[in-house]
Amino acid sequence: MTLRLSGVTLRHANGTEALRGVDLGLQPGEQVAIIGPSGAGKSSLLNLLATALPPTGGTLQVLGEAPWQLSSRQRQRLRARIGLIHQAPPLPPRQRVVTAVLAGKLGQWGLGKSLLNLLYPLDIAGARQVLARLDLADKLFERCQQLSGGQLQRVGIARALYQAPELLLADEPVSAMDPRLADHTLGLLCRHALEHKVTLVVSLHAVELALAHFARIIGVREGRILFDLPAAAVDRAQLDALYANEQLGAPPSVQAPDGVWTPRC
């Protein structure tokens, strides 16, 4: 299994219980969407899977390893096999797009090569190729601060694709894109995962995007998995329960279509 969680809890430093007894298994190559209201624990779960945070209880296996029983050096090696796409990619504003994309391989390159790459981008053709898939080839030498939020998100995706991880995690990766571009970009991520046998876990606020692109949907609420179902089995009642009592009311995107949903990947 690529991921195996058993009774996992996660308490943040301030005492917030972000995850409460999560059981979850993912096979290699599976593609899963995580949905749920704000504060449900989606980002905490993705950070835990990325081994950025240790669980406070339960057991966790990622790519066949128990991350927190490894030495820090071994854990670094494991992290190089995991890609994490952030909602707001933490890219230095003055960094050039080409350098930001090539940084995807820093975990796999040695120190010397990584430092050299900061001075002179080592694989401009590779960066251009992956940016072209996201319609950003013309931004290769621009600085990150010159890009819009949606373009920055696509640079973050390009960086993760360039990294070529075995496990790809994405936290709201298309939230700053218009609906058409968001749909196109998610389709690209799913196709990439399928072609390269990558396991893909994506958190999404837009439920209709999750249902359209993913065969398996996990609903998270108050740190617990409320449902874990094939997309075709997710109905309006489940979505109402998932988003019940949201302070601002349910967003329009949680309205489940009446017909049958056909996952695209």
Ligand code: ADP
């Ligand atoms: P979601 O991604 O579903 O919006 P999060 O995982 O970000 O949910 O948050 C889950 C809960 O954990 C929330 O109550 C949030 O306030 C809290 N939380 C998230 N990150 C931290 C943190 N770094 N320190 C303290 N509390 C946090």
